[in-house]
Amino acid sequence: xxxxxxxxxxxxxxxxxxxxxxxxxxxxxxxxxxxxxxxxxxxxxxxxxxxxxxxxxxxxxxxxxxxxxxxxxxxxxxxxxxxxxxxxxxxxxxxxxxxxxxxxxxxxxxxxxxxxxxxxxxxxxxxxxxxxxxxxxxxxxxxxxxxxxxxxxxxxxxxxxxxxxxxxxxxxxxxxxxxxxxxxxxxxxxxxxxxxxxxxxxxxxxxxxxxxxxxxxxxxxxxxxxxxxxxxxxxxxxxxxxxxxxxxxxxxxxxxxxxxxxxxxxxxxxxxxxxxxxxxxxxxxxxxxxxxxxxxxxxxxxxxxxxxxxxxxxxxxxxxxxxxxxxxxxxxxxxxxxxxxxxxxxxxxxxxxxxxxxxxxxxxxxxxxxxxxxx
Amino acid sequence: xxxxxxxxxxxxxxxxxxxxxxxxxxxxxxxxxxxxxxxxxxxxxxxxxxxxxxxxxxxxxxxxxxxxxxxxxxxxxxxxxxxxxxxxxxxxxxxxxxxxxxxxxxxxxxxxxxxxxxxxxxxxxxxxxxxxxxxxxxxxx
Numbered sequence: 001x002x003x004x005x006x007x008x009x010x011x012x013x014x015x016x017x018x019x020x021x022x023x024x025x026x027x028x029x030x031x032x033x034x035x036x037x038x039x040x041x042x043x044x045x046x047x048x049x050x051x052x053x054x055x056x057x058x059x060x061x062x063x064x065x066x067x068x069x070x071x072x073x074x075x076x077x078x079x080x081x082x083x084x085x086x087x088x089x090x091x092x093x094x095x096x097x098x099x100x101x102x103x104x105x106x107x108x109x110x111x112x113x114x115x116x117x118x119x120x121x122x123x124x125x126x127x128x129x130x131x132x133x134x135x136x137x138x139x140x141x142x143x144x145x146x147x148x149x150x151x152x153x154x155x156x157x158x159x160x161x162x163x164x165x166x167x168x169x170x171x172x173x174x175x176x177x178x179x180x181x182x183x184x185x186x187x188x189x190x191x192x193x194x195x196x197x198x199x200x201x202x203x204x205x206x207x208x209x210x211x212x213x214x215x216x217x218x219x220x221x222x223x224x225x226x227x228x229x230x231x232x233x234x235x236x237x238x239x240x241x242x243x244x245x246x247x248x249x250x251x252x253x254x255x256x257x258x259x260x261x262x263x264x265x266x267x268x269x270x271x272x273x274x275x276x277x278x279x280x281x282x283x284x285x286x287x288x289x290x291x292x293x294x295x296x297x298x299x300x301x302x303x304x305x306x307x308x309x310x311x312x313x314x315x316x317x318x319x320x321x322x323x324x325x326x327x328x329x330x331x332x333x334x335x336x337x338x339x340x341x342x343x344x345x346x347x348x349x350x351x352x353x354x355x356x357x358x359x360x361x362x363x364x365x366x367x368x369x370x371x372x373x374x375x
Numbered sequence: 376x377x378x379x380x381x382x383x384x385x386x387x388x389x390x391x392x393x394x395x396x397x398x399x400x401x402x403x404x405x406x407x408x409x410x411x412x413x414x415x416x417x418x419x420x421x422x423x424x425x426x427x428x429x430x431x432x433x434x435x436x437x438x439x440x441x442x443x444x445x446x447x448x449x450x451x452x453x454x455x456x457x458x459x460x461x462x463x464x465x466x467x468x469x470x471x472x473x474x475x476x477x478x479x480x481x482x483x484x485x486x487x488x489x490x491x492x493x494x495x496x497x498x499x500x501x502x503x504x505x506x507x508x509x510x511x512x513x514x515x516x
Contacts (some may be wrong), residue, residue, distance in 0.1 A: 048461070049478045066478060067478075067479065088481075090481030091422050154480070155421055177421060271420070271424050297425070324437055347474070348475055365476045366476030
Protein backbone atom coordinates (compact mmCIF):
# COMPACT_ATOMS: atom_id res chain seq x y z
CA UNK A 1 0.00 0.00 0.00
CA UNK A 2 2.67 2.46 1.10
CA UNK A 3 4.93 1.52 -1.78
CA UNK A 4 1.99 1.70 -4.17
CA UNK A 5 1.16 5.21 -3.00
CA UNK A 6 4.74 6.29 -3.53
CA UNK A 7 4.87 4.91 -7.02
CA UNK A 8 1.53 6.50 -7.83
CA UNK A 9 2.73 9.88 -6.58
CA UNK A 10 6.00 9.60 -8.44
CA UNK A 11 4.08 8.85 -11.62
CA UNK A 12 1.62 11.66 -10.97
CA UNK A 13 4.46 14.13 -10.45
CA UNK A 14 6.20 12.98 -13.60
CA UNK A 15 2.96 13.16 -15.56
CA UNK A 16 2.20 16.68 -14.35
CA UNK A 17 5.73 17.87 -15.00
CA UNK A 18 5.82 16.39 -18.49
CA UNK A 19 2.32 17.59 -19.29
CA UNK A 20 3.37 21.20 -18.79
CA UNK A 21 6.35 21.29 -21.08
CA UNK A 22 4.76 21.77 -24.50
CA UNK A 23 3.12 25.02 -23.40
CA UNK A 24 6.32 26.36 -21.92
CA UNK A 25 8.26 26.87 -25.10
CA UNK A 26 7.85 29.95 -27.25
CA UNK A 27 7.43 29.15 -30.93
CA UNK A 28 9.91 30.85 -33.27
CA UNK A 29 11.68 32.56 -30.40
CA UNK A 30 14.92 34.47 -30.90
CA UNK A 31 17.46 31.99 -29.48
CA UNK A 32 19.59 33.20 -26.58
CA UNK A 33 23.34 32.62 -26.50
CA UNK A 34 25.87 33.05 -23.70
CA UNK A 35 28.25 35.94 -24.28
CA UNK A 36 31.78 35.68 -22.87
CA UNK A 37 32.57 39.25 -23.88
CA UNK A 38 31.82 40.79 -20.49
CA UNK A 39 32.98 40.40 -16.93
CA UNK A 40 32.31 42.40 -13.79
CA UNK A 41 33.94 44.25 -10.95
CA UNK A 42 32.23 44.49 -7.55
CA UNK A 43 31.77 48.18 -6.67
CA UNK A 44 29.54 47.97 -3.57
CA UNK A 45 29.99 44.61 -1.82
CA UNK A 46 27.76 42.70 0.59
CA UNK A 47 24.22 43.74 -0.20
CA UNK A 48 21.21 41.48 0.32
CA UNK A 49 18.68 42.92 -2.12
CA UNK A 50 19.89 46.13 -3.80
CA UNK A 51 16.52 47.10 -5.25
CA UNK A 52 17.18 50.61 -6.53
CA UNK A 53 20.17 52.89 -7.13
CA UNK A 54 20.83 56.49 -8.03
CA UNK A 55 24.11 58.32 -8.67
CA UNK A 56 24.53 61.70 -6.99
CA UNK A 57 26.31 64.53 -8.86
CA UNK A 58 29.55 63.89 -6.91
CA UNK A 59 29.69 60.33 -8.29
CA UNK A 60 28.64 58.72 -5.02
CA UNK A 61 25.79 56.25 -5.02
CA UNK A 62 22.50 55.85 -3.18
CA UNK A 63 21.31 52.24 -2.91
CA UNK A 64 18.04 50.98 -1.48
CA UNK A 65 17.98 47.65 0.32
CA UNK A 66 14.53 46.09 0.12
CA UNK A 67 14.57 45.51 3.88
CA UNK A 68 14.38 49.27 4.42
CA UNK A 69 17.92 50.66 4.56
CA UNK A 70 19.04 53.50 2.34
CA UNK A 71 22.81 53.32 1.85
CA UNK A 72 25.05 56.15 0.71
CA UNK A 73 28.21 54.71 -0.82
CA UNK A 74 31.00 57.24 -1.16
CA UNK A 75 34.73 56.68 -1.65
CA UNK A 76 34.46 53.06 -0.60
CA UNK A 77 32.46 53.71 2.58
CA UNK A 78 28.83 52.75 3.24
CA UNK A 79 26.80 55.11 5.38
CA UNK A 80 23.24 54.34 6.37
CA UNK A 81 20.89 57.27 5.84
CA UNK A 82 18.56 57.97 8.75
CA UNK A 83 14.94 59.09 8.62
CA UNK A 84 13.95 56.66 5.89
CA UNK A 85 10.20 55.97 6.03
CA UNK A 86 9.17 52.74 7.71
CA UNK A 87 8.55 50.13 5.03
CA UNK A 88 6.34 47.04 4.99
CA UNK A 89 9.12 44.54 4.31
CA UNK A 90 6.96 41.59 3.43
CA UNK A 91 7.22 39.22 0.48
CA UNK A 92 8.17 41.31 -2.55
CA UNK A 93 7.51 44.56 -0.70
CA UNK A 94 9.92 46.91 1.07
CA UNK A 95 12.08 49.87 0.09
CA UNK A 96 11.98 49.81 -3.71
CA UNK A 97 13.19 52.22 -6.40
CA UNK A 98 15.11 55.48 -6.06
CA UNK A 99 15.74 58.17 -8.70
CA UNK A 100 16.97 61.76 -8.73
CA UNK A 101 14.78 64.53 -10.05
CA UNK A 102 15.71 65.49 -13.65
CA UNK A 103 16.60 68.94 -12.25
CA UNK A 104 18.37 67.61 -9.16
CA UNK A 105 21.16 70.19 -9.31
CA UNK A 106 18.58 72.90 -8.63
CA UNK A 107 15.71 71.24 -6.76
CA UNK A 108 17.53 68.45 -4.81
CA UNK A 109 14.50 66.15 -4.90
CA UNK A 110 14.97 62.41 -4.62
CA UNK A 111 12.03 60.18 -5.61
CA UNK A 112 11.49 56.88 -3.81
CA UNK A 113 8.90 54.10 -4.10
CA UNK A 114 8.22 51.83 -1.13
CA UNK A 115 5.68 49.58 0.52
CA UNK A 116 3.72 51.77 2.88
CA UNK A 117 1.33 50.82 5.70
CA UNK A 118 -0.29 54.27 5.65
CA UNK A 119 -4.08 54.01 5.83
CA UNK A 120 -6.70 52.29 7.96
CA UNK A 121 -6.55 48.76 6.60
CA UNK A 122 -4.05 46.13 7.74
CA UNK A 123 -1.13 45.49 5.38
CA UNK A 124 0.42 47.82 2.85
CA UNK A 125 0.47 49.15 -0.68
CA UNK A 126 2.89 50.94 -3.02
CA UNK A 127 3.69 54.59 -2.36
CA UNK A 128 5.78 57.27 -4.12
CA UNK A 129 7.50 59.96 -2.08
CA UNK A 130 10.02 62.69 -2.69
CA UNK A 131 12.54 63.85 -0.13
CA UNK A 132 15.91 65.58 0.21
CA UNK A 133 19.25 64.36 1.46
CA UNK A 134 20.57 66.62 4.22
CA UNK A 135 23.87 65.30 5.49
CA UNK A 136 23.13 61.69 6.40
CA UNK A 137 19.38 62.01 6.81
CA UNK A 138 16.36 62.02 4.56
CA UNK A 139 14.37 65.19 5.11
CA UNK A 140 11.52 67.23 3.57
CA UNK A 141 9.56 64.07 2.90
CA UNK A 142 6.39 64.43 0.86
CA UNK A 143 4.22 61.41 0.04
CA UNK A 144 3.06 62.09 -3.51
CA UNK A 145 0.90 59.01 -4.01
CA UNK A 146 -0.21 56.07 -1.94
CA UNK A 147 -2.09 53.24 -3.65
CA UNK A 148 -4.97 51.72 -1.71
CA UNK A 149 -6.43 49.63 -0.21
CA UNK A 150 -3.73 47.96 1.88
CA UNK A 151 -3.46 44.18 1.85
CA UNK A 152 -1.26 41.73 3.72
CA UNK A 153 -0.39 39.90 0.49
CA UNK A 154 3.30 39.73 -0.27
CA UNK A 155 2.96 39.88 -4.03
CA UNK A 156 3.25 42.41 -6.82
CA UNK A 157 4.11 45.90 -5.70
CA UNK A 158 6.04 46.99 -8.82
CA UNK A 159 7.82 49.42 -8.71
CA UNK A 160 10.06 51.59 -10.88
CA UNK A 161 10.33 55.33 -11.40
CA UNK A 162 11.22 57.36 -14.55
CA UNK A 163 10.88 60.98 -15.65
CA UNK A 164 10.08 62.48 -19.05
CA UNK A 165 11.55 65.79 -20.21
CA UNK A 166 8.33 67.73 -19.78
CA UNK A 167 7.87 67.71 -16.02
CA UNK A 168 6.28 64.34 -15.28
CA UNK A 169 7.19 61.43 -13.06
CA UNK A 170 6.00 57.92 -13.93
CA UNK A 171 5.90 54.97 -11.54
CA UNK A 172 4.41 51.51 -11.49
CA UNK A 173 2.39 49.53 -8.94
CA UNK A 174 1.76 45.79 -9.37
CA UNK A 175 -1.66 44.20 -8.95
CA UNK A 176 -1.02 43.06 -5.34
CA UNK A 177 -2.03 39.45 -6.03
CA UNK A 178 -5.59 40.47 -6.99
CA UNK A 179 -5.53 39.78 -10.70
CA UNK A 180 -9.31 39.50 -11.10
CA UNK A 181 -10.05 42.66 -9.17
CA UNK A 182 -7.44 45.33 -9.85
CA UNK A 183 -5.67 45.44 -13.23
CA UNK A 184 -8.67 45.92 -15.53
CA UNK A 185 -10.49 48.40 -13.28
CA UNK A 186 -9.38 52.05 -13.63
CA UNK A 187 -11.41 52.99 -10.56
CA UNK A 188 -8.96 50.89 -8.52
CA UNK A 189 -5.24 51.19 -7.87
CA UNK A 190 -2.72 48.43 -8.73
CA UNK A 191 -1.73 46.80 -11.98
CA UNK A 192 -1.08 50.30 -13.34
CA UNK A 193 1.51 52.73 -14.68
CA UNK A 194 0.96 56.17 -13.09
CA UNK A 195 1.87 59.67 -14.27
CA UNK A 196 2.11 62.69 -11.99
CA UNK A 197 3.54 66.18 -12.14
CA UNK A 198 6.82 66.44 -10.26
CA UNK A 199 5.04 67.94 -7.23
CA UNK A 200 2.60 65.01 -7.10
CA UNK A 201 -0.37 66.87 -8.59
CA UNK A 202 -2.28 65.15 -11.36
CA UNK A 203 -1.64 66.40 -14.90
CA UNK A 204 -4.83 67.70 -16.50
CA UNK A 205 -4.07 65.76 -19.69
CA UNK A 206 -3.94 62.35 -17.99
CA UNK A 207 -6.21 59.90 -19.83
CA UNK A 208 -8.76 59.20 -17.08
CA UNK A 209 -9.13 62.74 -15.74
CA UNK A 210 -12.83 63.54 -15.56
CA UNK A 211 -13.97 59.92 -15.88
CA UNK A 212 -16.35 59.06 -13.03
CA UNK A 213 -14.60 57.38 -10.07
CA UNK A 214 -11.45 56.69 -12.09
CA UNK A 215 -8.05 57.08 -10.43
CA UNK A 216 -6.89 60.11 -12.39
CA UNK A 217 -3.20 59.36 -11.81
CA UNK A 218 -3.40 56.25 -14.03
CA UNK A 219 -1.50 56.44 -17.33
CA UNK A 220 -1.99 52.81 -18.48
CA UNK A 221 -3.57 49.66 -17.02
CA UNK A 222 -3.89 45.87 -17.34
CA UNK A 223 -0.41 45.25 -15.90
CA UNK A 224 0.66 42.42 -13.58
CA UNK A 225 3.92 43.30 -11.86
CA UNK A 226 6.13 45.85 -13.62
CA UNK A 227 9.65 45.93 -12.13
CA UNK A 228 11.49 47.52 -15.04
CA UNK A 229 10.92 50.87 -16.75
CA UNK A 230 12.87 53.22 -19.01
CA UNK A 231 12.21 56.30 -21.03
CA UNK A 232 13.59 56.02 -24.53
CA UNK A 233 16.07 58.86 -24.92
CA UNK A 234 15.21 59.44 -28.59
CA UNK A 235 11.48 58.89 -28.76
CA UNK A 236 10.57 59.74 -25.15
CA UNK A 237 8.46 56.57 -25.13
CA UNK A 238 7.97 54.80 -21.81
CA UNK A 239 8.98 51.14 -21.97
CA UNK A 240 7.95 48.81 -19.19
CA UNK A 241 8.58 45.15 -18.58
CA UNK A 242 6.51 43.04 -16.26
CA UNK A 243 6.51 39.61 -14.67
CA UNK A 244 4.08 37.17 -16.23
CA UNK A 245 2.76 34.23 -14.23
CA UNK A 246 4.36 30.95 -15.43
CA UNK A 247 5.56 32.23 -18.81
CA UNK A 248 4.43 35.48 -20.38
CA UNK A 249 6.84 38.09 -19.02
CA UNK A 250 6.45 41.07 -21.37
CA UNK A 251 8.16 44.22 -22.59
CA UNK A 252 5.55 46.84 -23.51
CA UNK A 253 5.76 50.25 -25.13
CA UNK A 254 3.37 52.31 -23.03
CA UNK A 255 0.70 54.41 -24.70
CA UNK A 256 -1.52 56.90 -22.93
CA UNK A 257 -4.66 55.25 -21.53
CA UNK A 258 -3.92 51.86 -23.10
CA UNK A 259 -4.86 48.45 -21.70
CA UNK A 260 -2.06 45.84 -21.56
CA UNK A 261 -4.46 42.96 -21.10
CA UNK A 262 -3.67 41.20 -17.82
CA UNK A 263 -5.35 38.81 -17.00
CA UNK A 264 -7.72 38.79 -19.98
CA UNK A 265 -4.91 38.02 -22.42
CA UNK A 266 -1.54 36.53 -21.50
CA UNK A 267 1.19 34.30 -22.90
CA UNK A 268 1.50 32.66 -19.48
CA UNK A 269 -0.29 29.94 -17.53
CA UNK A 270 -1.03 29.36 -13.85
CA UNK A 271 1.80 28.06 -11.65
CA UNK A 272 -0.21 24.85 -11.38
CA UNK A 273 0.07 24.40 -15.16
CA UNK A 274 -3.60 25.13 -15.82
CA UNK A 275 -4.72 27.81 -18.28
CA UNK A 276 -5.58 31.35 -17.20
CA UNK A 277 -7.14 32.10 -20.57
CA UNK A 278 -6.81 30.77 -24.11
CA UNK A 279 -6.52 34.27 -25.47
CA UNK A 280 -3.27 35.99 -26.24
CA UNK A 281 -4.73 38.77 -28.41
CA UNK A 282 -7.82 40.90 -28.16
CA UNK A 283 -9.04 44.10 -29.74
CA UNK A 284 -8.51 47.08 -27.49
CA UNK A 285 -5.58 45.41 -25.72
CA UNK A 286 -1.94 46.01 -26.55
CA UNK A 287 0.53 43.38 -27.72
CA UNK A 288 4.00 43.28 -26.17
CA UNK A 289 7.13 44.32 -28.03
CA UNK A 290 8.61 41.05 -26.77
CA UNK A 291 7.54 38.27 -24.40
CA UNK A 292 9.37 35.47 -22.64
CA UNK A 293 8.31 31.82 -22.29
CA UNK A 294 9.45 30.43 -19.93
CA UNK A 295 9.55 33.41 -17.58
CA UNK A 296 12.95 34.88 -16.78
CA UNK A 297 11.48 36.93 -13.88
CA UNK A 298 12.65 40.32 -15.20
CA UNK A 299 13.72 43.10 -12.85
CA UNK A 300 15.45 46.34 -13.79
CA UNK A 301 15.92 47.67 -17.32
CA UNK A 302 18.37 50.02 -18.99
CA UNK A 303 18.73 51.32 -22.53
CA UNK A 304 22.44 51.62 -23.21
CA UNK A 305 23.76 54.78 -24.88
CA UNK A 306 27.19 56.21 -25.53
CA UNK A 307 30.44 54.56 -26.50
CA UNK A 308 31.53 52.56 -23.43
CA UNK A 309 29.91 49.42 -24.88
CA UNK A 310 29.68 49.96 -28.66
CA UNK A 311 27.84 46.67 -29.33
CA UNK A 312 25.25 47.32 -26.64
CA UNK A 313 24.56 50.93 -27.58
CA UNK A 314 20.93 51.46 -28.55
CA UNK A 315 19.95 48.10 -27.08
CA UNK A 316 18.40 47.13 -23.79
CA UNK A 317 19.52 45.21 -20.73
CA UNK A 318 17.12 43.34 -18.44
CA UNK A 319 17.93 41.51 -15.20
CA UNK A 320 16.78 37.92 -14.72
CA UNK A 321 15.99 36.93 -11.16
CA UNK A 322 15.07 33.41 -12.10
CA UNK A 323 17.92 32.40 -14.38
CA UNK A 324 20.55 34.57 -12.68
CA UNK A 325 21.98 36.54 -15.61
CA UNK A 326 21.74 39.92 -17.33
CA UNK A 327 19.91 39.70 -20.64
CA UNK A 328 20.91 41.88 -23.60
CA UNK A 329 18.12 42.36 -26.12
CA UNK A 330 19.39 43.78 -29.40
CA UNK A 331 16.86 45.87 -31.29
CA UNK A 332 16.28 46.76 -34.93
CA UNK A 333 13.28 48.90 -35.81
CA UNK A 334 11.79 48.31 -32.34
CA UNK A 335 11.95 44.54 -32.73
CA UNK A 336 14.14 42.15 -30.78
CA UNK A 337 16.57 40.57 -33.25
CA UNK A 338 19.18 38.99 -31.00
CA UNK A 339 19.45 37.95 -27.35
CA UNK A 340 22.49 37.27 -25.18
CA UNK A 341 23.16 36.24 -21.59
CA UNK A 342 25.75 38.49 -19.98
CA UNK A 343 27.29 37.70 -16.57
CA UNK A 344 25.73 34.25 -16.76
CA UNK A 345 25.30 32.73 -13.29
CA UNK A 346 26.14 35.90 -11.34
CA UNK A 347 23.07 35.72 -9.06
CA UNK A 348 19.56 37.10 -8.97
CA UNK A 349 19.82 40.30 -11.03
CA UNK A 350 17.51 42.85 -9.40
CA UNK A 351 18.43 46.10 -11.10
CA UNK A 352 20.46 47.61 -13.93
CA UNK A 353 21.22 51.26 -14.64
CA UNK A 354 23.69 53.18 -16.78
CA UNK A 355 25.63 55.61 -14.60
CA UNK A 356 26.50 59.20 -15.52
CA UNK A 357 30.02 57.92 -16.37
CA UNK A 358 28.52 55.77 -19.14
CA UNK A 359 29.22 52.47 -17.38
CA UNK A 360 26.51 49.96 -16.65
CA UNK A 361 25.92 49.08 -12.98
CA UNK A 362 24.04 45.97 -11.97
CA UNK A 363 22.37 45.23 -8.62
CA UNK A 364 22.72 41.54 -7.75
CA UNK A 365 21.05 39.95 -4.72
CA UNK A 366 23.57 38.67 -2.21
CA UNK A 367 26.47 40.13 -4.20
CA UNK A 368 26.08 43.91 -4.35
CA UNK A 369 26.48 46.50 -7.09
CA UNK A 370 28.79 45.40 -9.89
CA UNK A 371 30.16 47.27 -12.88
CA UNK A 372 29.82 45.66 -16.30
CA UNK A 373 33.24 45.41 -17.94
CA UNK A 374 33.85 44.78 -21.64
CA UNK A 375 36.69 42.24 -21.87
CA UNK B 376 -5.39 16.85 -5.13
CA UNK B 377 -1.90 15.57 -4.55
CA UNK B 378 -1.81 17.16 -1.11
CA UNK B 379 -5.05 15.46 0.00
CA UNK B 380 -3.61 12.11 -1.00
CA UNK B 381 -0.50 13.00 0.95
CA UNK B 382 -2.58 13.95 3.97
CA UNK B 383 -4.11 10.50 3.89
CA UNK B 384 -0.61 9.13 3.69
CA UNK B 385 0.43 11.18 6.74
CA UNK B 386 -2.62 9.90 8.64
CA UNK B 387 -1.75 6.30 7.84
CA UNK B 388 1.80 6.91 9.06
CA UNK B 389 0.50 8.24 12.37
CA UNK B 390 -1.80 5.29 13.10
CA UNK B 391 0.26 2.86 15.21
CA UNK B 392 -0.21 4.76 18.48
CA UNK B 393 -1.00 2.52 21.43
CA UNK B 394 -2.33 4.25 24.50
CA UNK B 395 -5.54 6.24 24.65
CA UNK B 396 -3.79 9.50 25.46
CA UNK B 397 -1.24 9.08 22.69
CA UNK B 398 -4.07 8.44 20.27
CA UNK B 399 -5.89 11.49 21.50
CA UNK B 400 -2.80 13.66 21.01
CA UNK B 401 -2.26 12.15 17.60
CA UNK B 402 -5.80 12.90 16.47
CA UNK B 403 -5.69 16.38 17.90
CA UNK B 404 -2.39 17.03 16.17
CA UNK B 405 -3.83 15.79 12.87
CA UNK B 406 -6.70 18.26 13.09
CA UNK B 407 -4.39 21.11 14.03
CA UNK B 408 -1.94 20.05 11.34
CA UNK B 409 -4.61 19.99 8.66
CA UNK B 410 -5.74 23.48 9.60
CA UNK B 411 -2.15 24.75 9.74
CA UNK B 412 -1.31 23.20 6.35
CA UNK B 413 -4.37 24.81 4.81
CA UNK B 414 -3.22 28.24 5.99
CA UNK B 415 0.34 27.32 5.03
CA UNK B 416 -0.69 26.60 1.44
CA UNK B 417 -1.97 30.18 1.10
CA UNK B 418 1.34 31.51 2.46
CA UNK B 419 3.26 29.18 0.14
CA UNK B 420 1.42 30.36 -2.97
CA UNK B 421 2.04 34.00 -2.07
CA UNK B 422 5.65 33.91 -0.84
CA UNK B 423 7.39 30.74 -2.01
CA UNK B 424 5.89 29.32 -5.18
CA UNK B 425 7.50 31.71 -7.66
CA UNK B 426 10.91 30.22 -6.96
CA UNK B 427 10.24 26.79 -5.46
CA UNK B 428 7.36 26.10 -7.88
CA UNK B 429 3.90 24.70 -7.25
CA UNK B 430 4.93 21.16 -6.39
CA UNK B 431 8.17 22.03 -4.64
CA UNK B 432 10.46 20.95 -7.47
CA UNK B 433 12.39 24.26 -7.48
CA UNK B 434 14.43 25.35 -10.49
CA UNK B 435 17.45 23.13 -11.17
CA UNK B 436 20.71 24.95 -10.56
CA UNK B 437 19.08 28.08 -9.11
CA UNK B 438 16.39 27.43 -6.50
CA UNK B 439 16.59 24.17 -4.54
CA UNK B 440 13.71 21.70 -4.42
CA UNK B 441 11.59 21.33 -1.30
CA UNK B 442 9.94 18.08 -2.36
CA UNK B 443 11.97 15.16 -1.05
CA UNK B 444 14.80 17.54 -0.17
CA UNK B 445 17.33 16.08 2.26
CA UNK B 446 18.45 19.50 3.52
CA UNK B 447 14.90 20.42 4.49
CA UNK B 448 13.91 17.11 6.00
CA UNK B 449 17.14 16.58 7.95
CA UNK B 450 17.70 20.15 9.21
CA UNK B 451 14.46 21.19 10.86
CA UNK B 452 15.92 24.16 12.74
CA UNK B 453 17.97 25.41 9.77
CA UNK B 454 14.90 25.15 7.56
CA UNK B 455 12.73 27.13 9.99
CA UNK B 456 15.53 29.66 10.34
CA UNK B 457 15.68 30.08 6.55
CA UNK B 458 11.95 30.77 6.32
CA UNK B 459 12.03 33.10 9.31
CA UNK B 460 15.19 35.09 8.52
CA UNK B 461 16.15 34.26 4.93
CA UNK B 462 19.15 32.27 3.80
CA UNK B 463 22.53 33.32 2.47
CA UNK B 464 25.48 31.17 1.49
CA UNK B 465 25.97 27.78 -0.02
CA UNK B 466 23.50 24.97 0.65
CA UNK B 467 23.71 21.39 -0.56
CA UNK B 468 20.38 19.83 -1.43
CA UNK B 469 20.14 16.28 -2.75
CA UNK B 470 23.79 16.42 -3.79
CA UNK B 471 23.57 19.71 -5.70
CA UNK B 472 25.03 23.04 -4.54
CA UNK B 473 22.82 26.15 -4.50
CA UNK B 474 24.18 29.65 -3.94
CA UNK B 475 21.22 31.96 -4.69
CA UNK B 476 20.25 34.13 -1.77
CA UNK B 477 16.79 33.93 -0.20
CA UNK B 478 15.91 37.37 1.14
CA UNK B 479 13.95 37.56 4.41
CA UNK B 480 10.25 37.09 3.66
CA UNK B 481 8.74 39.22 6.44
CA UNK B 482 6.43 36.47 7.71
CA UNK B 483 4.97 36.36 11.22
CA UNK B 484 5.93 33.38 13.40
CA UNK B 485 2.50 31.75 13.01
CA UNK B 486 2.84 32.03 9.22
CA UNK B 487 6.32 30.49 9.34
CA UNK B 488 4.87 27.56 11.33
CA UNK B 489 1.96 27.14 8.88
CA UNK B 490 4.11 27.22 5.75
CA UNK B 491 6.64 24.84 7.33
CA UNK B 492 3.83 22.41 8.12
CA UNK B 493 2.58 22.67 4.56
CA UNK B 494 6.06 22.10 3.10
CA UNK B 495 6.99 19.30 5.51
CA UNK B 496 3.82 17.37 4.72
CA UNK B 497 3.37 17.93 0.98
CA UNK B 498 4.84 16.41 -2.18
CA UNK B 499 5.70 13.15 -0.47
CA UNK B 500 7.43 14.86 2.43
CA UNK B 501 6.43 13.66 5.89
CA UNK B 502 7.20 14.98 9.34
CA UNK B 503 6.13 13.36 12.60
CA UNK B 504 6.28 16.54 14.66
CA UNK B 505 4.17 19.57 13.89
CA UNK B 506 5.88 22.98 13.79
CA UNK B 507 4.29 25.42 16.25
CA UNK B 508 4.37 29.20 16.53
CA UNK B 509 6.12 28.77 19.89
CA UNK B 510 8.87 26.65 18.31
CA UNK B 511 9.40 29.30 15.61
CA UNK B 512 9.47 32.11 18.19
CA UNK B 513 12.30 30.37 20.05
CA UNK B 514 14.54 30.09 17.00
CA UNK B 515 17.04 32.90 16.92
CA UNK B 516 19.01 34.25 13.99
